[in-house]
Amino acid sequence: MNLQTEEFEIEVTGRGKRRLYRRRAGDEEVEKIIYADDGNIVVCPVEPVNMPKIGAAEHLMVELKKSVIFEPDTKNTFYVKFPIEVGVFTVDKKDVERIDIFTTVKAKYALYGPPESGIICRWWRSDVYAEEPEVNPLKEGVLRVDVENKYHEWVELQKVVFRAFDMKIFYNEHAYMHGMLTLLKKTTGETSFNTRKPKNMHGAIDIYAAKGIKKFDKKYFMEWGFK
Amino acid sequence: MNIVATIQETLDYEIAGIKVIEMIEFAVIFIIAVIIARIARMAVRRRFKEKLSPTTLNNMEKVVYYGIILIGFFIALPKGVSLGGLLMAGGIAGIVIGFASQTVVANLISGLFLIVERPVEIGDSIAVGDVSGVVKDIKVLSTTIRTWDGIYVRIPNEKVFNSNIYNYVAHGARRFEYTIGIRYSDDASKAIDIIKGILAEHPLVLKYPEPDVFVSELGESSVIIAVKIWAPSSHWYSVKKELLWKIKTILEENGIEIPFPQRVIWMAGGEKKEGRGKGKQR
Secondary structure, eight states: OEEEOSSEEEEEEOSTTEEEEEEEETTEEEEEEEEOSSOEEEEEEEOTTOSSSTTSOSEEEEEEEEEEEEOTTEEEEEEEEEEOEEEEEEEOSSOEEEEEEEOSSOOOEEEESOTTTOEEEEEEEEOOBSSOOOOOTTTEEEEEEEEEEOSSSOEEEEEEEEEGGGOOOEESSSEEEEEEEEEOSSSOEEEEEOOOOOTTOEEOOOHHHHTTOOOOOOOEEEOSOOO | OHHHHHHHHHHHOEETTEEHHHHHHHHHHHHHHHHHHHHHHHHHHHHHTTTSOHHHHHHHHHHHHHHHHHHHHHHHSOTTSOHHHHHHHHHHHHHHHHHHTHHHHHHHHHHHHHHHHOSSOTTOEEEETTEEEEEEEEOSSEEEEEETTSOEEEEEHHHHHHSOEEETTSSSEEEEEEEEEEOTTSOHHHHHHHHHHHHHHOTTSOSSSOOEEEEEEEOSSSEEEEEEEEEETTTHHHHHHHHHHHHHHHHHHTTOOOOOOEEEEEOTTSOEEEEESSSOOO
């Protein structure tokens, strides 16, 4: 198997049980030996919170380049881009195991909330689009955000935070997520994901399922405002 | 036949109203319970190692381990032994031992408060009194810490509870700072821009709260620039180690140097000479 792009190269060589996995992205090179009777190698986008340090963050903060203001009691939709991280997995009938995760996008983290109780998020800044934007599929995915303003006042939005545990990524030519944001007050809201698979798209393997953690529907409560 | 009869007689022999055979049964069942408890504890660890936090996993292991041993104990208890009597005897013994060893009781109660209040958890980097390191276990009587240089330290819970506890990772982010001196002849604004650029490139230097870089002092030999950086608590130390030398190198690449201490000396005759505290200026 050989997957070569301008940004990275993945190669699996060898015969029989023993295979050599080799990946190059930028200056970084990874080699791993895989012993397997059967099973497939799957390459797909994963929740963008793993790089460069797994465990540093479990949330994604998308900062909007332009603020968006929502009228009371309305429903609206906009699109933003999100950073791509690529996961490589071995998959057989019984289990999924992560071989490698990498990205060709520069990572940055930010704190959402105060230092004593805030959370570390993978930070990303995006324009706001009325329709699905064109993306470089190796670097960016499309995140549709359905916003419902349940508050009786106008609410201004400069950033939105999603929990990686709730994410469900789909892909064809590019990666896609469908997030939802409910504005509850001027400074609080809830984010969640629509997990229904869109037509002509594949469901990506998620890193929590690969760890054997069962997922359940849950919402993330944005309690530290939208600015 | 005599041997069989002797064995039978020995097994039927009663000590404090309990037959020897019952005592052996008790010991065997209790040992089996301990073995099962250890296997169960290992199974819990294997099953939940990646899914639970170290503290929760540790508590779950203890509940499973001591629960099975307790069940085994009651199953193994000889029929002649009255449970009420045993509990009463245990209670009285507990009171006597409690009065006799107040420190142990104080440690026990402090341990329970530590488990409930949870100012520290297993895996946290902390400092208690003059000991600092990583928490390895929180037991009912003591807390064990592996110091930074790998030494095992057991601290009685009473001491932990009554001391100031510094938990370095309790919050998501923490700040650290450098002070960097540059020559008076260098452009401080340029140096600040360069440092800000380095910080912007580093993924683990937090975007928010933003790093703060400013001239904090006009020192004797240099203009002091303060660099205050927020980083995830879990990774701040690696960021701190990595960045200082990088800043120094890139500043020098841009012609900005970190001077040695200097002193201007005025000679009695009015002639001015410039001296340096240590060696040559870089």
